[in-house]
Amino acid sequence: MTGENLxxxxxxxxxRRGPDLGSEDSQTLAEVGEFGLITALSAWLPAGPRTxxxxxxxxxxxxxxxxxxxxxxxxxIEGRHFRREWASAADVGHKAAARSLADCAAMGAEPSALLxxxxxxxxxxxxxxxxxxxxxxxxxxxxxxxxxxGDTARDDHVVLxxxxxxxxxxxxxxxRSGAGPGDLVAVAGPLGHAAAGLALLEAGLTGDRLVARDLxxxxxxPAPPYEAGPEAAGLGATAMIDVSDGLLADLxxxxxxxxxxxxxxxxxxxxGDRLVAxxxAVAGSRRHSVRTDPVTRPADAEALRWVMSGGEDHSLAAAFxxxxxxxxxxxxxxxxxxxxxxxxxxxxxxxxxGWDHFSAC
Amino acid sequence: MTGENLxxxxxxxxxRRGPDLGSEDSQTLAEVGEFGLITALSAWLPAGPRTxxxxxxxxxxxxxxxxxxxxxxxxxIEGRHFRREWASAADVGHKAAARSLADCAAMGAEPSALLxxxxxxxxxxxxxxxxxxxxxxxxxxxxxxxxxxGDTARDDHVVLxxxxxxxxxxxxxxxRSGAGPGDLVAVAGPLGHAAAGLALLEAGLTGDRLVARDLxxxxxxPAPPYEAGPEAAGLGATAMIDVSDGLLADLxxxxxxxxxxxxxxxxxxxxGDRLVAxxxAVAGSRRHSVRTDPVTRPADAEALRWVMSGGEDHSLAAAFxxxxxxxxxxxxxxxxxxxxxxxxxxxxxxxxxGWDHFSAC
Numbered sequence: 231m232t233g234e235n236l237x238x239x240x241x242x243x244x245x246r247r248g249p250d251l252g253s254e255d256s257q258t259l260a261e262v263g264e265f266g267l268i269t270a271l272s273a274w275l276p277a278g279p280r281t282x283x284x285x286x287x288x289x290x291x292x293x294x295x296x297x298x299x300x301x302x303x304x305x306x307i308e309g310r311h312f313r314r315e316w317a318s319a320a321d322v323g324h325k326a327a328a329r330s331l332a333d334c335a336a337m338g339a340e341p342s343a344l345l346x347x348x349x350x351x352x353x354x355x356x357x358x359x360x361x362x363x364x365x366x367x368x369x370x371x372x373x374x375x376x377x378x379x380g381d382t383a384r385d386d387h388v389v390l391x392x393x394x395x396x397x398x399x400x401x402x403x404x405x406r407s408g409a410g411p412g413d414l415v416a417v418a419g420p421l422g423h424a425a426a427g428l429a430l431l432e433a434g435l436t437g438d439r440l441v442a443r444d445l446x447x448x449x450x451x452p453a454p455p456y457e458a459g460p461e462a463a464g465l466g467a468t469a470m471i472d473v474s475d476g477l478l479a480d481l482x483x484x485x486x487x488x489x490x491x492x493x494x495x496x497x498x499x500x501x502g503d504r505l506v507a508x509x510x511a512v513a514g515s516r517r518h519s520v521r522t523d524p525v526t527r528p529a530d531a532e533a534l535r536w537v538m539s540g541g542e543d544h545s546l547a548a549a550f551x552x553x554x555x556x557x558x559x560x561x562x563x564x565x566x567x568x569x570x571x572x573x574x575x576x577x578x579x580x581x582x583x584g585w586d587h588f589s590a591c
Numbered sequence: 592m593t594g595e596n597l598x599x600x601x602x603x604x605x606x607r608r609g610p611d612l613g614s615e616d617s618q619t620l621a622e623v624g625e626f627g628l629i630t631a632l633s634a635w636l637p638a639g640p641r642t643x644x645x646x647x648x649x650x651x652x653x654x655x656x657x658x659x660x661x662x663x664x665x666x667x668i669e670g671r672h673f674r675r676e677w678a679s680a681a682d683v684g685h686k687a688a689a690r691s692l693a694d695c696a697a698m699g700a701e702p703s704a705l706l707x708x709x710x711x712x713x714x715x716x717x718x719x720x721x722x723x724x725x726x727x728x729x730x731x732x733x734x735x736x737x738x739x740x741g742d743t744a745r746d747d748h749v750v751l752x753x754x755x756x757x758x759x760x761x762x763x764x765x766x767r768s769g770a771g772p773g774d775l776v777a778v779a780g781p782l783g784h785a786a787a788g789l790a791l792l793e794a795g796l797t798g799d800r801l802v803a804r805d806l807x808x809x810x811x812x813p814a815p816p817y818e819a820g821p822e823a824a825g826l827g828a829t830a831m832i833d834v835s836d837g838l839l840a841d842l843x844x845x846x847x848x849x850x851x852x853x854x855x856x857x858x859x860x861x862x863g864d865r866l867v868a869x870x871x872a873v874a875g876s877r878r879h880s881v882r883t884d885p886v887t888r889p890a891d892a893e894a895l896r897w898v899m900s901g902g903e904d905h906s907l908a909a910a911f912x913x914x915x916x917x918x919x920x921x922x923x924x925x926x927x928x929x930x931x932x933x934x935x936x937x938x939x940x941x942x943x944x945g946w947d948h949f950s951a952c
Contacts, residue, residue: 282659283764286848288697288833289663289757291764298643299660302650303706303754305744336649345664347752381752383666391708391742391752393664396650403644403652472649487647 259359260352264382267359271348271380274363278376280342280397290378292343292395300396300403302333308388312450316431319358321450322390323365329474330394331373332454332544336472338404338463339396341373341456346392349385365451373456401463406487409469409549413566415492418458418546418559421477422501422533423448425540426508433515442508454544458559462548465556470548476539478579481547481572488549491569493576498563501533509533538579620720621713625743628720632709632741635724639737641703641758651739653704653756661757661764663694669749673811677792680719682811683751684726690835691755692734693815693905697833699765699824700757702734702817707753710746726812734817762824770830770849770910774927779819779907779920782838783862783894784809786901787869794876803869815905819920823909826917831909837900839940842908842933849910852930854937859924862894870894899940 259267272285283291292299306326308314317325331341346366350359363377370376375394409415427449430442454472462470469488471480477499485492501509509529527535549566550556571578620628633646644652653660667687669675678686692702707727711720724738731737736755770776788810791803815833823831830849832841838860846853862870870890888896910927911917932939 283698283766287764287766287768288694288831289661289700289755291698291759292660292662293658294655294660295658297654297656297658299653299655299756300650301653301704301706301754301756302740303664303708303752304742305708305710305750305752307710307744307746307750310745333649337644337652339650343662345662345754347664347666349666349668349750379663381665383668384671385668385750389666389668389710389746389750389752391664391666391750393662393706393754394650395660395662398652403648405644405648407648470649 257356258352259350259354259356262356267356267382270356271359271363274360275367275377277378278343281376281378284378285380290343290345292378294342294397296398296400298398300334300337300339300398301393302330303391303393304329304333306390306392314388317450319361320365320368322388323362324369324451326390326392327366327369327373328452328454328544330392331369331375331456332472332474332546334394334396335373335454335456335459336404336470336546337396337398338401338459338467338470339398340460341370341375341394342397343375343378343395344370344392346377346380346390347383348380349383349389351386351388352384354388372453399460401460404463404467404470404548406469406471406484409484409488409490409492409566411490411566411568412552413468413549414552414554414562415481415494415547415549415564415566416556416560416562417473417477418462419455419473420448420543420545421473421499422505422536422540422543424452424542425536426505426533429512429536430508433512435511435515442504445504445508449542452542452544455546455559458546461557462546462550462560465550465554467548467550470546473543473545473547474541476541477547478538478572484547484549485570485572489570491567492564492572493567494564494572494574496575498561499534499537501530501537505533505536506530509536538574618717619713620711620715620717623717628717628743631717632720632724635721636728636738638739642737642739645739646741651704651706653739655703655758657759657761659759661695661698661700661759662754663691664752664754665690665694667751667753675749678811680722681726681729683749684723685730685812687751687753688727688730688734689813689815689905691753692730692736692817693833693835693907695755695757696734696815696817696820697765697831697907698757698759699762699820699828699831700759701821702731702736702755703758704736704739704756705731705753707738707741707751708744709741710744710750712747713745715749733814760821762821765824765828765831765909767830767832767845767848770845770851770853770927772851772927772929773913774829774910775913775915775923776842776853776855776908776910776925776927777917777921777923778834778838779823780816780834781809781904781906782834782860783866783897783901783904785813785903786897787866787894790873790897791869794873796872796876803865806865806869810903813903813905816907816920819907822918823907823911826911826915828909828911831907834904834906834908835902837902838908839899839933845908845910846931846933850931852928853925853933854928855925855933855935857936859922860895860898862891862898866894866897867891870897899935
């Protein structure tokens with residue numbers, strides 16, 4: 231009476247088409263059953279060179295020659311983290327993988343494996359599960375990882391719980407707690423794009439009205455710069471974090487863990503034209519809707535808010551010793567000093583910095 | 592906008608009382624917030640000697656000196672796998688940990704770590720989360736593991752997704768696929784107890800009417816024989832599985848993966864007096880209820896069905912080369928032969944052997 235680990239009958243190797251499930255697109259999970267789903271998922275998810283035992287047994291076995299394994303787990307819950315009317319199954323697969331693999335990268339590790347627990351309603355189309363698996367596999371390929379196992383269960387909405395495993399390859403893990411006064415603070419990857427994309431979707435600016443497809447894509451399929459994580463570790467990063475809750479909130483975690491103050495320079499964080507245009511479009515759509523929003527900011531202020539407080543970009547923010555020569559993908563946005571908290575141009579930021587799952591509505 | 596990994600501010604060590612959350616028993620998750628919950632959970636969950644980086648960063652780092660890590664993930668979903676009116680939060684914690692740690696043991700590994708993803712409604716009492724953590728920590732202690740990380744999110748019911756990590760300590764993993772003709776088949780741990788306990792709960796035979804508290808406990812808090820897993824590997828077990836779907840279903844997986852037939856001897860599987868007494872009590876309660884059940888079996892037949900098809904005992908079933916001298920906790924129940932499937936006294940078993948999450952109602 232339990233959903234077992236994803237199983238398959240011992241085969242392993244390169245990407246394969248799943249077994250013939252008949253006219254799959256019209257079938258549901260209830261029709262193929264738990265074991266039909268598991269057999270299909272295992273065929274859609276290729277094993278990798280470090281997969282010593284993959285899908286198909288009580289547990290997977292992964293090679294971790296470093297002697298340490300980096301491990302993290304993240305939920306992706308329908309209605310909380312994604313909406314099926316906005317996100318394709320492939321989007322959900324990409325995002326579910328990205329969340330956990332970015333956490334591995336933020337420790338300075340190379341992503342190596344995923345375990346995927348999938349709960350779903352019985353009327354979920356099998357085609358949705360297939361596209362989910364394709365998204366998971368594609369994002370794993372971006373990071374150099376493979377799905378090695380998981381679980382299936384029934385629930386009234388889709389719930390994914392994804393565990394990422396990573397390999398430090400001899401490097402020391404980069405914690406949140408190592409930043410020191412004088413360090414540079416830099417970011418690899420975009421800021422505010424995912425928040426802009428979410429605002430565009432919420433404003434109904436989709437389809438023909440979609441002004442910035444890449445921003446919507448940044449929300450639906452964030453593309454973390456995985457290689458920047460081990461790169462930062464190699465450059466001597468003193469602290470690092472995945473920007474998932476928002477820049478100010480996440481740097482606040484670094485400041486608290488390190489016992490330092492982080493001073494940001496707003497000139498380095500000025501939103502680009504596309505973000506401001508998106509903010510204008512969202513504001514315009516609000517003026518033309520019956521909905522009244524109590525907070526209406528100028529477009530450039532709203533775009534700056536996305537940069538400072540928007541979450542889910544899954545970029546990496548890190549502190550480096552002063553004088554570190556950073557590769558071009560790292561943009562310096564501030565410095566570390568004695569004290570506590572995060573200041574912008576020497577002042578506390580006026581917006582509430584974070585997101586709380588249990589109090590937010 | 593994401594539930595981050597469980598965090599804490601770098602402290603680590605032995606079991607501690609959580610931070611002062613005021614009159615905690617009357618507080619809800621909404622009142623303490625996500626970060627209050629995470630701080631509390633991290634204080635309730637001790638780190639272990641292999642925890643190089645524990646709760647409190649983007650990801651955990653675990654020492655795995657073997658160079659391989661065993662990894663598995665399992666859901667425990669309210670309304671599907673447990674009911675809060677039957678199971679205490681500590682029960683849920685024990686069971687959530689047991690499911691994943693038993694899968695590690697079934698590979699021949701020693702359990703080493705858990706990652707716990709917890710989704711819950713905002714009105715969940717903080718005291719429930721505290722008791723959950725206590726149950727998780729206590730079951731981890733039974734297995735020699737520690738909670739090293741996790742995630743929190745909001746959902747309308749409690750969802751746990753627990754990842755177990757294990758250490759093979761130089762042993763080859765024991766797969767499902769290695770059983771060969773002539774092998775012995777043996778079981779460590781009880782069979783049918785968890786199914787009997789569930790039937791007692793469903794029949795309302797609780798409280799003063801509870802005829803077999805230990806059987807109910809076997810359902811609410813299965814106690815897998817973790818040490819039997821590495822022990823079996825050391826004895827040369829050719830195949831092993833965690834009995835979670837039911838003995839016949841799980842041995843069916845071994846038979847299919849190994850390409851063999853398994854012959855069980857019903858004399859070795861005869862239910863004990865307590866199981867038969869529980870089946871009588873359940874049947875008696877049915878006769879006195881308005882509910883009519885289309886299947887009413889003699890008590891000994893129902894008890895045998897629990898042994899053969901009941902799930903969630905999380906005992907271990909394994910195949911061993913003929914002549915292996917087994918320690919007392921291993922009970923020989925059959926042999927391996929050429930062919931396929933599982934026979935009982937030379938016949939197919941008449942009951943449907945398994946459980947399917949998507950077709951079962």
